[in-house]
Amino acid sequence: MAGKQGMGLTTMTTTCSSERRCTDGGGFPDTNNNNNNNNNQGEKDDLYTELWYACAGPHVYVPRPGEKVFYFPQGHMEQVEAYANQDGRTEMPIYNLPSKILCKVVYVQLKAEVHSDEVFAQITLLPLTEQDEQSLEDETARQLPQRTGLRSFSKKLTPSDTSTHGGFSVPKRYADEYLPPLDMSQQPPLQELVAVDLHGLEWHFRHIFRGQPKRHLLTSGWSTFVTSKKLLAGDACVFVRGENGELRVGIRRCMATQNNTSATVISGQSMQHGILASACHAVTTGTMFTVYYRPWTSPAEYIIPFDKYMKSAQNDYFVGMRFRIRFEGEESAEKRSAGTIVGIEDRDCMRWPNSEWRRLKVQWDAATDAALLPESLSPWSIKPMESTNTNNNFVIPQPKRARAHDLSSTDFSNLAGRGLLPNSVEYTLQRCKEVLQGQEIGNVHAHEPAGAQNPSLLPNLIKDWNHTQFRMKNQLYLPMQNPFYQCPHRAIAFPVDNMVTSSLINHCHPTFTTYSACDNVTNSRSFSVSNVNSSNSGSQECTVFEPKSKDETPIAQPNGCGRCMLFGVNLVNSSHPELPSPQVATSSEHLSPCSIPPTSQSSVSETIQVSETSKSISRVLSNKQCKKCCSVINRSCTKVLKYGTVLGRSVDLSRFDGYDDLISELDLMFDFNGSLKSGSNGWQVSYIDNERDMMLLGDCQWEKFCSAVQRMFICPKEEIDKSKPSSSLPPSL
Amino acid sequence: MAGKQGMGLTTMTTTCSSERRCTDGGGFPDTNNNNNNNNNQGEKDDLYTELWYACAGPHVYVPRPGEKVFYFPQGHMEQVEAYANQDGRTEMPIYNLPSKILCKVVYVQLKAEVHSDEVFAQITLLPLTEQDEQSLEDETARQLPQRTGLRSFSKKLTPSDTSTHGGFSVPKRYADEYLPPLDMSQQPPLQELVAVDLHGLEWHFRHIFRGQPKRHLLTSGWSTFVTSKKLLAGDACVFVRGENGELRVGIRRCMATQNNTSATVISGQSMQHGILASACHAVTTGTMFTVYYRPWTSPAEYIIPFDKYMKSAQNDYFVGMRFRIRFEGEESAEKRSAGTIVGIEDRDCMRWPNSEWRRLKVQWDAATDAALLPESLSPWSIKPMESTNTNNNFVIPQPKRARAHDLSSTDFSNLAGRGLLPNSVEYTLQRCKEVLQGQEIGNVHAHEPAGAQNPSLLPNLIKDWNHTQFRMKNQLYLPMQNPFYQCPHRAIAFPVDNMVTSSLINHCHPTFTTYSACDNVTNSRSFSVSNVNSSNSGSQECTVFEPKSKDETPIAQPNGCGRCMLFGVNLVNSSHPELPSPQVATSSEHLSPCSIPPTSQSSVSETIQVSETSKSISRVLSNKQCKKCCSVINRSCTKVLKYGTVLGRSVDLSRFDGYDDLISELDLMFDFNGSLKSGSNGWQVSYIDNERDMMLLGDCQWEKFCSAVQRMFICPKEEIDKSKPSSSLPPSL
DNA sequence: TTGTCTCCCGCTGGGAGACAA
């Protein structure tokens, strides 16, 4: 039943797929198929998964547990809107949630609606924190289980199949191949088939081979099935057969079931609140949240694999660009529709500034049935046409860049289909490594990235962001940012709490080092945040926001639409958004655990300057965010609590020069008479940082501490040791 | 339809109700009954409303637009839980939402589920601000429209009625009275009936009078109806006939439809988030929010008319108290179940401290089917039994108090049924006035309220709140607060934002003037908060919380479960919770638009002063509330409690220039004679901030302090040090 | 090979009065 399928265009035909994508159904044990009707509890085995995907339709991708994905709350909202009660629309608050949230997929359950059989996936996501990063890489890169021996066929039901007179005509080749063989000695040959659906319900069919000429028919039991499932001509029936002959049956509807099937429980507005608040809560507390995912519901693929996103981000998307899109129903036929990008703009610049979600306005070719197709698409849901792909960089083609880009982008875009099949993941991984090698040669040895080699390409509008904004809107070619920039810039731009910011940023840093080393001063500003971690100077405490020098101009970033952002790229900070090599490095890095060593000494100082910029931005932001919702913390006034004392104090960290200064003051404040300062009394100062970890004061750099500290505690050493470790991940509030 | 009905016990019988409660269906125009199937759009006329209520069942009360109600988010959550997807339960955040929110009903739409016909009400609520107060009173008190000529009957379907053989047997008296008359000249007499359901669908029935002996039957069309509505024996069918002969048909199910009918759209946790965030958003921004209300769903009457709540609050609820409850299905039979209160405790002391929602643990009498009855109830959903009602005051019966209490409480409790029928409202109004008169005589002339006459009754445990807490938990008689106290006291106890607080408070003060003028000093201690307006001293900064005497014992109030609260009464602050006269005054004031003239000259000025004060409060609030979204709003009226003094004060921080200014004022307020200002006496001012931490005053910036402070304490340094440290680790963010 | 049609006929269930509670 696959709600609205694909992009609205449904051309389901009789199909057969012996090989299917492999996705963990959520870790349910392989239980017996008892005839229970308990809404998807239990019995989720391989066959179940097979059937689920068969019902979901081709090209449906559901992320696997352990996978790293981007969650787009905006898309989630759009999907839910279709189901939500259209009660009086009121203004939604702005939740200060980023338009995309990097998450780890914790749990996936493939389910089906009890009353409509519509399949959906219950996905539990955990917003990513830095700690999870490493382990996550492993999980993502793990080999996918191979699945063999599963067979399925689906047939689009004819009017005769669904009429009250007679049964279901089984195409001969499917009967021969996928149904248990009949005893042909019988006259006529017949048998009873028992097939189990997604709810575990058993359906009995009489399978008979009769008529003149002979044909395979399902007779008794079939009409019951049709009636119960409310099947109409045009719907598809799916049979899956396991190794042991076990049979499963499912359906896939031609038309979406009317969605107002759902009981009216909470208002549409409350649903929207619920989605945003859930995500917000999860992000700020580092806890999991659950979504119900129907990726085939028109343009609602709001959970995008990290890799797929990154690959899509390697392409430039510009007005006038030609693209193709694959539709539901294409299997071998490979039907495609093509169109042109006619605009690039925020769908909701108030709530989701710079969101890439359906940012591309498109015009479909005359041949396509434009009425059924969405008018706007997300970058990752289209495939740039080959013809434009080699030429999609900037106005002036640059041979060297073009070459590099071909390596990094073109090849990958071919892989970035809707279904991220295991094979393609493997292939991608391999390709990434290859390309990475090439890049290292091409760039590291040149000691200069592409942007630096072509200073003329740097948009001179960088200096005035207001101006930039205006100019960019009128430009013909709007380059898509590459992942190298996009992630950190976006992170900075988010007026969200620090945890999110840092976690988002952290995903990008490991490999930036290599390339930032080549940046000159002009570039160092552009790459401000991305280059954060290129401070490889040996000071290892350095983290995302760590500043080291103070001579860089801080950039105040206005909030909302006024920001000079494009595709998540801060146009102010980023000079030249296309830089071929780091793109590859970035995505490959996330697929492979190997890290790239820094190459040049000179780059260090530049990087540091940039870090300072980003730090100041983040500080400004954190000041602002405390006035807003959901995670209010005021940084300039930091609380200090003393063990055994109910009364807390507050300090303004900006007034202190460093740790010593602070501790002296605390000593005074809490009447330690110098014993805290000297450490003679066994008391120590610890603090909770923005990731909820309790840390000992004094380890990392002062500035970093200032930006991360949430509150401080003065406590005897032994008391701290006694207490339970401050919950690793996730600290459930 | 009518999900779980009543308290789970369903004894629907053949009933007839010619007079029905009158409720505005939401202002829909009376349109024609075109046969449209558009989910409750249009055609909501009187007949529709009539039918809706008939389907909802007896005793279902849905508030009217303009009405003042308390919304209990906790109850809303419980109701939704029944519908929510039971996906992985995770910790819900604490939203800092009060357990009850005073709202104005803006809009009511009576609807029915498309697929199940379950009726529900879509109610749009507007959290109340002070400005709305006055106009609201008028709306509430407006006369309800009389409705005549509407007729309905319902019949519980027999197995024969729902069997495939034969039709529906119409009881003779109903056929004679409610169906169009048959032409008896025909052989047999028959006609076609057309009845429209809540969705606007037409149902055709052949009405025939035949058989031996003759009877009225619905034949053709009936089985279609039964099949379509999935009716079972035991369900009820409802027919409503309008003046013009127009016929409506509806159903009311015996058993609740399985609730998992609803499509899986968002997770249960997101729903909970949605509810809380919606309410929170509405409260903080002063905007409306919408709920779907099913008051018959077991104990989910989470929208309680203000008057009903207030009446219920007039009763004392104590362990051991006997009560009755009315059930769904009782009409003339007046079946009741009785039980005993066996405990009084918070259902969720973390999230909803001091919430009255289902606070009463009950034990049902042996005769009742306890398995179907809830184990805990809200105070307003029970009726104290008469026998205990006259004796429900305190441990030691006091003749005079008892008499007064009978006047104020007993009579009203009789009126506080589940359905707040117009008639009873009128009656209540009248009674209020009568009682009020009596009270004025009884108290004003005595110049001493009951409490003053029995100083021994003042709990001596006031002095130590820790001790108090312990004592109260073990007390047999736990008096329920009366509305006179309840409102402001509750407000004090809530760690909620001020808007709610002030709106709650404001309901109480207008008439207090009259009586507070008569209080002597002893009483002013007991009535500290209630007596706000009796501050005749002339110092006009006084607000709602203005104290009068300063010789009282202190109270430090810890937050959360540890607070010394009972039924929303701060047991520390309120000494003696029963005071007959003001109760009456309070509720009567809210029922009648006429105000009670002040009895003394001094009270007039007091009243004026107060309203000015409250005006300024609300103005400040509306300015500030936009700064935050989810929770805490700056306090413009911040409480100050002094150790050793039961009587709190309040200050408007916006009037002060800074810490010095504030401390000077506090010094004055609490008669420190400069010693607080100078710090010479070892007392210091601390405060609870919006993170529930107790902090020393003066550390952080004044503005920051103003925006974070929840309440202040003046306390000797050593006392503070003695107390338990506040939040340990991990800190709740 | 398979979609549709028509024919056959069993059984469901609508509709009637009988009968009894």
Added chain:
DNA sequence: TTGTCTCCCAGCGGGAGACAA
């Protein structure tokens, strides 16, 4: 007065081969 039962029989629809695309 009305709930249940049984009887009657119309017609729905399951199941078959015929026929044609």
